[in-house]
Amino acid sequence: KISLKSILENLMEAVSQNLTHRHFYVRRNALMCIYNVFQNTGMELVEDFVEEVEKLAQTENDLSTKRNAFILLFQMDQGKALAYLKTIMANEDDPIYEMGDIFQL
Template sequence: MASFLENAYSLVHQDNAADVPSLSDLRTQLEKGTDESKVETMKRILTIMLNGDPMPNLLMHIIRFVMPSKHKALKKLLYFYYEICPKLDSNGKLKQEMILVCNGIRNDLQHPNEYIRGNTLRFLCKLREPELIEPLLSSARQCLEHRHAYVRKNAVFANDATCKRNAFAALASIDHEKALLYLSTVFEGIPNAEELLQLVELEFIRKDAVQNSQNKVGFSGSLGWAHI
């Protein structure tokens, strides 16, 4: 069943909404632009997408003309794009193009640069499509043995969602106020959190609402989909 957040968007300021480039213009800029100009093109694409237009017809062009680039800023924008682009077709099946995306992600998980590996592992934590995650698990697990601590740390988060769950549960049992303070910083992300983490956060909110009734109104108003 599709998540209620699947069609939710952020509003990102555009200097001139009437100056939105056409699909054809964006394709041309991706095909013929330099890495530096593609950075600006990708920023415009992301802004348009975050304002409600998923632009599904750009996926193949981005795979062909952005994914092979080694430009660091462009690669970072590429992973922002992967986060929000439509990955499923109208039948709820993984798009065929995502097989190529999967190959590109696997290559980055094996990249000699530890920061590219780490950034890719952080991206894996945000994926929710099992068909896309499964082929990447082997490469992600290999990163657990990487010589660089930054890679190993992100590999742990990518491989085991229970780490986040257990960390929050431990904080909640040790210091209720600090757990409440932490929760206030991630509150908007609770509906989209991993299920294990989401459950322990909701349980904490329920218990806190019993102990501190003044917090209940704020919690229940923001979490209208949960019964506290």
């Protein structure tokens, strides 16, 4: 019998590579994939992604991908997500410009 966990373990490397893909929609879908794996299996399979998701939230230009990265980061590590949010609010003259109105949803 093959478990869901063993199947997902094999896919996580491809998902990791897609976090740095040149197209934003691939990165956004990779984040949603990690989020779904996290919801179904817990932190065990996705614990290595916390730093990558945090970096993506900081550097991403597409606002919806940035929002998804923040939501995922908040679910995985609330401390890092709040520190990221605090940094944005403190450093920007207009934090809404940096986060965009889509972030307010």
